[in-house]
Amino acid sequence: MTNVKTVWRKAQSMLLFIVLLLFISPFFMILLNSLKKNKDITSKPFALPASLNMENFVTAFQKMNYVHAFFNSLIITVCSVALIALFASMTAHYFVRNKTRINQATFMMMVAAMIIPFQAIMIPLVQIYGSLNLMNSKGALIYLYIGFGSSLAVFIYHGFIKSIPKELEEAAMMDGCSLLQTFFKIVLPVLIPTTVTITILNVLWIWNDFLLPSLVLIEGEQRTLPLSTFYFYGTYTADYGPLMASLLLTILPVVVIYLFAQKYIIQGVMQGSIK
Template identity: 45%
Template sequence: MGEKYTKTTFILEILGILIAILFLIPFYFVLVNSVKSFSAILIDAAALPKEILFSNFTKVWDIINFPKVFWNSLIITVCSNIGLVIISSMAAWKMVRTPGKFNKILFIFFVSAMVIPFQTVMIPLMKLGGMLGITNSIPGLIMMYFGFGVPLSLFLYHGFVKTVPLEIEESARIDGCSQFGVFWRIVFPLLKPITVTVVILNTLWIWNDFLLPLLVLQDPELRTIPLATSSFFAQYTKQWDMGLAALVLGITPIIIFFLFLQKHIIKGIAAGSIK
């Protein structure tokens, strides 16, 4: 028999719906005002549009050269994710399978790095980047994302690798599999649930990041979507109609990405809870 539907369950459902509506209000304002004229936004930002202006999107597409900034964001996000997954998964596996004082201390350093605010290291980072000649370049920005993203990714992988049975790896070695073969053929496929989680978390962070690209990328041709969108919100002028349309264009790919991986997210959570 199923659980009895009680008054408490009904109240919790209503509360959940109200909280969901509260979180959806900002999306409503962005979507509704992205198809209004600037004057209509100033008159009543909460009202539904009397005239839908899809021309806002076409203007923004040309003004910020959306295909170019989209490609820059895509390259940075994809390459950073690939590097973070490879580096973090291999490092976590090595630390777990070769326990020792050095690896424990190293792991503590990585975990400690997670609590250091970016603002405390951004000036030394820019000085070091200038000395190495990696500023104002997409590869240089990707390298910096490696440094800032590895601690959390390694922490997540480190906990998940412990759930992989050691006997599987030993059997593979007996069959003549090399160390790299054991990891890539045996261990890494078993890390799929946590890999999906790592990719999602890093994608949301890197795609929407504003401060680090602002500091590193000075060339307008290297701008990411957040940097291009910020051009509509200057100190003395704010083009809300163009800016909100640019926001919609910027968040649409990440929403599609999230919906595409939704099935894998649920599987990952279920697998993690069972383990």
């Protein structure tokens, strides 16, 4: 029986290792080919680079206007994620502590809104905001991200806040705290694990998003990293080296963020499920 369990565990480990290789192989191929010359990529795409060719990264960095696009993505992501976390937590707290029929109906509508795909409303959305001259603006894009990201965040916060004893808030208000002070000093610190999880998931979504920025941001000065990579690809279609380097430069920041923050994602999900 012990031998069977040992063999089964080894088989599971081997299977997981194979799945890991399948997942990291695209990233590994991009890394290898970003260090090669164009003729080596087309002739030997799976071979190791004969020499490290950093010219691809220099070309991609300059032609993409990488620094400008990076800060565009950073501003949009930070502002959107911070406002989603703030507004969603306050909204969920209000729904939990004020159980009226209107609040319950509003909460159910927000939950139902999560099943509506963005592709179903993107054309009328662009037409409406275009007629109001609200396109090509970081503020408009942040506003849209808040709208599309709040439903899931409110749903997650709602389940977590229900487990917080109401007596904590009542005690704080008896000590002289206002409603806002009670929320920011008592409730919000308790929500840190959930907030971290929501923050990281939204960072991964907004940083990598292409469709919504492509509809809203028109001018080159407003482009995010995914948009810069797309237009760079349209210009350098036949030059695969800089293309691979541009892809690596685009995905590298979010990969680094995820590697450092993955333990917080796991902690937040586990604590939320326990609550």
